[in-house]
Structure formats: structure tokens, C-alpha cells
Amino acid sequence: MDQSFLLMLSNLLHLHNYLDPTTSPLLSSTTLSSSAADATSTSAAPLLFFTLASVLSYLASHPPTKKPRKPSSPSPSSAAAKPPSEFSVAAFRALSTEHIWAMEAPLRDAQWRSLYGLSYPVFTTVVEKLKPYITQSQLSLPSDYAVAMVLSRLAHGLTLKTLASRYALEPYLISKITNMVTRLLATKLYPEFIKIPxxxxxxxxxxxxxxxxxxxxxxxxxxxxxxxxxxxxxxxxxxxxxxxxxxxxxxxxxxxxxxxxxxxxxxxxxxxxxxxxxxxxxxxxxxxxxxxxxxxxxxxxxxxxxxxxxxxxxxxxxxxxxxxxxxxxxxxxxxxxxxxxxxxxxxxxxxxxxxxxxxxxxxxxxxxxxxxxxxxxxxxxxxxxxxxxxxxxxxxxxxxxxxxxxxxxxxxxxxxxxxxxxxxxxxxxxxxxxxxxxxxxx
Known part of the structure; x- marks a missing residue:
């Protein structure tokens, strides 16, 4: 029971004893006269009403608090629907369009190489050359994000399962994107960058x-x-x-x-x-x-x-x-x-x-x-x-x-x-x- 409620009842009893000392437990019941008993019964009614009114007022002003529900663990499908922030499109966009240019070039390119195997300028060159073809495919992901995903797989040898977990995408979609980007590199960019002298x-x-x-x-x-x-x-x-x-x-x-x-x-x-x-x-x-x-x-x-x-x-x-x-x-x-x-x-x-x-x-x-x-x-x-x-x-x-x-x-x-x-x-x-x-x- 709430401690403040118990304190309130204690104060009410103390007040009642103060107003009607004949009910004090220190007095023997055998010493009560009949007139005193009548007085007690007469004074108890207002006190009872006062007590009930106080209790109802307290309950009205202190509604019972609901016990917080324990959060249910998310289902696998809902968990997969929310991509990890580190590899989400938003995080990639923030890194590649804002934060990346605020960094010193050596640090910027070293970070990009550790993620995608090449520096940021070379990465943007690949994206610019592949973007028209990726756009034609009506891929649901941004072109630079798709290229980054494939490069991370090529640079680190990541499996479809690992990439699917990292980027919160279905493995079949990762496979589709990998096949598309590697095919474009092997066909559209091959004549430009691999030439007989x-x-x-x-x-x-x-x-x-x-x-x-x-x-x-x-x-x-x-x-x-x-x-x-x-x-x-x-x-x-x-x-x-x-x-x-x-x-x-x-x-x-x-x-x-x-x-x-x-x-x-x-x-x-x-x-x-x-x-x-x-x-x-x-x-x-x-x-x-x-x-x-x-x-x-x-x-x-x-x-x-x-x-x-x-x-x-x-x-x-x-x-x-x-x-x-x-x-x-x-x-x-x-x-x-x-x-x-x-x-x-x-x-x-x-x-x-x-x-x-x-x-x-x-x-x-x-x-x-x-x-x-x-x-x-x-x-x-x-x-x-x-x-x-x-x-x-x-x-x-x-x-x-x-x-x-x-x-x-x-x-x-x-x-x-x-x-x-x-x-x-x-x-x-x-x-x-x-x-x-x-x-x-x-």
C-alpha cells in the first residue's frame, strides 16, 4: 500500500483522538459513563464521514499507476526491416556527401579504402561511369550505395549472408546487385580501361x-x-x-x-x-x-x-x-x-x-x-x-x-x-x- 496513504490515515486517527479523547486506548472501557458513550457515538458519525471523504479525495487525486509493460522482443522480420545505422543509406549519404569533404584527403581516402578498397575520388569515378546503366535498371537503391555495397564485398570477400545482415537486405537482392555491378564493370568499363597497346x-x-x-x-x-x-x-x-x-x-x-x-x-x-x-x-x-x-x-x-x-x-x-x-x-x-x-x-x-x-x-x-x-x-x-x-x-x-x-x-x-x-x-x-x-x- 502507498506510504502516503498510510500516513494520511494515521494523521486522521490522531486528529480524531485529539478531538474526542474519550476514545483514547489509555482509558479503561470500564470507566466510561453512559453519557460519555452517548457522546462518543454522536461524535463518530461526522468523523466517519470525514474519513471516507478524505479517502475518496485521495483516490481521486492519485489514480492507480499502470505497471509498465515489458517491451516485447522484436520479431526477426521487424528487426531485419530496420537497417543498422552504420551501413544504412542515410549513414552512407551523410558520410559521402558531408562528412567526407570535411576530412583531410589522406585520412578521407584511407577510410574509404578500408571500406571499399579504393580512394574516394576513384570511387566517384566508378559511380559516375556506372550510374547511367544502373539508373536504367530502375534499382530501388541509390547508384552510389549499390556500388559501395558491391565494392565492400569484392574488397573483403564478404558472403551474401554477411552483406544481407549488414545492409538489412534480402540475400537475393544482394546477389542481384552484385551480378549487375560486376557485369557492368566487365562489359561497359572493360574497353576503356583494359586496352592492347x-x-x-x-x-x-x-x-x-x-x-x-x-x-x-x-x-x-x-x-x-x-x-x-x-x-x-x-x-x-x-x-x-x-x-x-x-x-x-x-x-x-x-x-x-x-x-x-x-x-x-x-x-x-x-x-x-x-x-x-x-x-x-x-x-x-x-x-x-x-x-x-x-x-x-x-x-x-x-x-x-x-x-x-x-x-x-x-x-x-x-x-x-x-x-x-x-x-x-x-x-x-x-x-x-x-x-x-x-x-x-x-x-x-x-x-x-x-x-x-x-x-x-x-x-x-x-x-x-x-x-x-x-x-x-x-x-x-x-x-x-x-x-x-x-x-x-x-x-x-x-x-x-x-x-x-x-x-x-x-x-x-x-x-x-x-x-x-x-x-x-x-x-x-x-x-x-x-x-x-x-x-x-x-
Whole structure:
């Protein structure tokens, strides 16, 4: 019972005893006269009325308080309907349009890289180029928010479940947005940012860059492959065993050609991880264009009377051709000129090895690709486009992803390649002799 109510009753009894002392408990009932008893009964009625009126007045002025209801725990659906503030559209909008410009540029870009894998200016470039296509799709989310969501997945390798929880969206919608953005990167932005160096200016810049690295003239690219690990592969995939690469995990094979700045100028994802490098190369569009003479590099130099056109270099797992030079041996067991050439060639190949290391270091989804097999190629190519954007913008280079050591035997020469093979063999020896003479005369 309320303590104030008890106090009020106590005061009323005290008042009653003060007004009618005959009712005091200190007096014996046997000492009461009949007249006193009559007086008591007469004075009790007004007091009773007074007491009841006071009680009713108190109750009217102090309505009973309702016991607060214990808040019910929200249902999973209602909880999911409210996005976490840190990753909500409103929070993203506040960060990207207001707070971001109040920060110092290095701090701003470092924060953006930690979230989305690239600096804020590069991010806005991607958004501006993709926005017209995303707008046409009538997506219910803002274009920059959708791009940020996909970049966070590519940069950190987040799963659909993790992203769905973080952004309070259904997994199927996350998958839809990822497929749309990676497809746009792989198709709409690919021609702009991944180009074969056929223009005179770019060709001269590339060959001069490689010559500074290797001392070999007219090198215009370095080729290599890397298996991109698949998170899982469906048991009913046709020829599923072909996806198991030489390192023992399911994968698809990525082939890239990079320049001296570690920028890709050709990307091909066309084969399961179980294919060898030579087979994958021969199935590529680049090989068909080179062997047919479709690609014409209008820059040639003369070395010891030999007409040397631009060429690319690869390891011993690729075929030796007029436009693709490989080492004489994999363990430096050739002559001094041949060993000098092999050492120089491997310096050129280091550019593509580091480019692949940067690619997988920046876009960690490529370390364990958690997308469907049908969407794997476009996701890989999208990451290659983003890699080039970062290299062109001179973004800080992350820690390199370390590739396993590669071993293999030189591939056999195909019948249609024999003329290219013999020319490549002659060209390689001429370059080796010339390089060794120049090194010896220093």
C-alpha cells in the first residue's frame, strides 16, 4: 500500500483522538459513563464521514499507476526491416556527401579504402561511369550505395549472408546487385580501361619502360596465369573434376598480360582450373589475333640485322613463338648469353607476377570466390578493371598475395605454330647474344 496513504490515515486517527479523547486506548472501557458513550457515538458519525471523504479525495487525486509493460522482443522480420545505422543509406549519404569533404584527403581516402578498397575520388569515378546503366535498371537503391555495397564485398570477400545482415537486405537482392555491378564493370568499363597497346605513343612508352627494367628491346608485355579458387562447386557440374587445379583446389583459370606499370592490357577467363597454361592461351582471343596477324604493332627495331617487332614474355609453360618469348631453361642451365637472357626475361615477368599479387591483395574475394560458377568470370574481370583503375590513379599498393611456386614442362609445338616457333627461337638467341655483349662491355 502507498506510504502516503498510510500516513494520511494515521494523521486522521490522531486528529480524531485529539478531538474526542474519550476514545483514547489509555482509558479503561470500564470507566466510561453512559453519557460519555452517548457522546462518543454522536461524535463518530461526522468523523466517519470525514474519513471516507478524505479517502475518496485521495483516490481521486492519485489514480492507480499502470505497471509498465515489458517491451516485447522484436520479431526477426521487424528487426531485419530496420537497417543498422552504420551501413544504412542515410549513414552512407551523410558520410559521402558531408562528412567526407570535411576530412583531410589522406585520412578521407584511407577510410574509404578500408571500406571499399579504393580512394574516394576513384570511387566517384566508378559511380559516375556506372550510374547511367544502373539508373536504367530502375534499382530501388541509390547508384552510389549499390556500388559501395558491391565494392565492400569484392574488397573483403564478404558472403551474401554477411552483406544481407549488414545492409538489412534480402540475400537475393544482394546477389542481384552484385551480378549487375560486376557485369557492368566487365562489359561497359572493360574497353576503356583494359586496352592492347596499339597506339604509337603507348607502345613506345611501354617498350621503353620494360627496357629500363630488363635491358631487352621492344618488350611490350608479360603474360601469366593464376587459378582463382572457387569457394564451392556444385556436385552436378559437368566435368567438375576439370576445375581442380594443379594445387588441388577447385578453380577457374585467369590469364592476364601486364605492362611495366602492372596494368593489365589483356584479360581472359575461359577455362577451368585444370587446364594448363598453353592450352588456355591457345584458346584465347589474344592468341588467335596474334597468330593471324590481326594485331599489328607498328614499331620495329633492328638487333644484329634481325627485324624485331614488339613481343610479350612468359615462363616455360607457354609456347615459344615469334610474338611470345620464353626462357631457354627453367633452372639456368644454358650458356652464359642464354642465362643472361633468362634473367632479364624474368625481370620483365616480375611485373605481371606483382600485378596478380596486387589484384588478389586488393580484391580479397578472388582469394576464395564465393559467387556462382556462371558469374565467376565476370566477377574476376570486374576486379581486373578495378585493379587498373587503382594503378592508373596510383593508389597505394597493398600487401602482395603470394602465389604458389609454379613448375611445369615446355608445351609441345603445334603444326600450325612451327614457323612462328622457329622464328621465335632465332629471335631469342639474337637478343641473348646482343644482351650478353652489351653487359660484357660495361
Amino acid at each position: 596499339v597506339s604509337r605513343r603507348r607502345l613506345v612508352e611501354t617498350t621503353q619502360g620494360f627496357q629500363e627494367l630488363t635491358s631487352l628491346p621492344n618488350m611490350c608485355g608479360a603474360i601469366d596465369t593464376t587459378p582463382v579458387k572457387l569457394h564451392k562447386i556444385s556436385p552436378d557440374t559437368i566435368n567438375g573434376s576439370m576445375y581442380t587445379c594443379k594445387y588441388g583446389f577447385p578453380s577457374v583459370l585467369l590469364q592476364v598480360v601486364a605492362d611495366h606499370k602492372k596494368i593489365f592490357w589483356d584479360v581472359c577467363v575461359k577455362a577451368p582450373g585444370g587446364y594448363d597454361d598453353a592450352t588456355h592461351f591457345r584458346d584465347s582471343l589474344l592468341y588467335n589475333r596474334l597468330i593471324s596477324g590481326d594485331i599489328i604493332w607498328d614499331k620495329a627495331v633492328s638487333v644484329r640485322g634481325q627485324h624485331v617487332r614488339p613481343y610479350i614474355v612468359g615462363d616455360w609453360c607457354f609456347p615459344l613463338l615469334s610474338f611470345l618469348l620464353t626462357p631457354f631453361s627453367y633452372n639456368r642451365t644454358g650458356s652464359p648469353p642464354q642465362n643472361a637472357f633468362d634473367e632479364a626475361l624474368m625481370k620483365g615477368r616480375k611485373a605481371v607476377e606483382e600485378a596478380i599479387g596486387l589484384l588478389k591483395g586488393r580484391w580479397k574475394i578472388l582469394q576464395d570466390l564465393n559467387v556462382g560458377l556462371n558469374h565467376a568470370p565476370q566477377t574476376i574481370v570486374a576486379c581486373c578493371v578495378l585493379h587498373n583503375l587503382c594503378q592508373i590513379a596510383r593508389e597505394p599498393e597493398p600487401e602482395l598475395w603470394k602465389e604458389p611456386e609454379e613448375n611445369g614442362q615446355p608445351p609441345r609445338v603445334l603444326e600450325n605454330e612451327k614457323s612462328c616457333y622457329y622464328y621465335g627461337e632465332s629471335l631469342r638467341q639474337v637478343l641473348a647474344d646482343d644482351l650478353y655483349q652489351r653487359l660484357s662491355s660495361r
